Amino acid sequence: MKFTDHLWNAALPVYDNILAHPFNQEMQNGTLPIEKFKFYIYQDSLYLADFAKALATAGTRANSSQQLLDFLLFAQNAIIVERVLHESYFQEYAIDFESGKAPGCFAYTNYLLTASAFESFEVAVAALLPCFWIYKKVGDHIYANQTTPNPYQNWIDAYAGEEFAVSVNKALDICNTLAEQASEITRQKMTEAYLTASKLEYIFWDSAYRLETWPV
Numbered sequence: 001m002k003f004t005d006h007l008w009n010a011a012l013p014v015y016d017n018i019l020a021h022p023f024n025q026e027m028q029n030g031t032l033p034i035e036k037f038k039f040y041i042y043q044d045s046l047y048l049a050d051f052a053k054a055l056a057t058a059g060t061r062a063n064s065s066q067q068l069l070d071f072l073l074f075a076q077n078a079i080i081v082e083r084v085l086h087e088s089y090f091q092e093y094a095i096d097f098e099s100g101k102a103p104g105c106f107a108y109t110n111y112l113l114t115a116s117a118f119e120s121f122e123v124a125v126a127a128l129l130p131c132f133w134i135y136k137k138v139g140d141h142i143y144a145n146q147t148t149p150n151p152y153q154n155w156i157d158a159y160a161g162e163e164f165a166v167s168v169n170k171a172l173d174i175c176n177t178l179a180e181q182a183s184e185i186t187r188q189k190m191t192e193a194y195l196t197a198s199k200l201e202y203i204f205w206d207s208a209y210r211l212e213t214w215p216v
């Protein structure tokens, strides 16, 4: 069994809860209120900016120039995706939030930045993997089960698309290669990091659905 199969099994309950979350259910049937989508897009632009930094930071500790290049390309793609959000949704929906990160986004980005800088490369990769893999799985699931026409079609297509799949498969391969050469303790830490980041993915969607704010 591949290490990533083990990771998938470990976080399966979290994934099932992500699919069942009203944000994704309503995204799938096209009824998600637009204020919630706008809030999500704004939070996601803040997320992607830090995610790009985390990917580049993790890359600096890669074991080979190929892995460094892969992570730098992921970082570049995350910046490109963030810019597309600004050029498309921010214009279309006149998004003009100034509130900054909600607690869910804050928790997730800080976790990824910390893991990418202060954990081993192996653990950093495991922490960054749910951003790829869970989004791909959720995108594919929604694409296959969606109501058509759907106002969120562009978003769905981006994550169900073939271009994104290439990056996801590359990240999975790197994670498996690292796990094969790692000690059992490191593999346990990788599983822990993967689980934490998966739960933070859930928290991120839940935060958007609740239009989460900070206590005053």
Ligand SMILES: Cc1ncc(CO)c(N)n1
Pocket: 044, 047, 048, 130, 131, 132, 135, 201, 204
């Ligand atoms: C919160 C979050 N996780 C993952 C992705 C996909 O990279 C995204 N755009 N946003």
Ligand SMILES: Cc1ncsc1CCO
Pocket: 073, 074, 075, 077, 078, 079, 081, 131, 132, 164, 167, 168
């Ligand atoms: C995982 C991920 N999400 C948005 S961009 C990116 C890197 C893909 O190359």
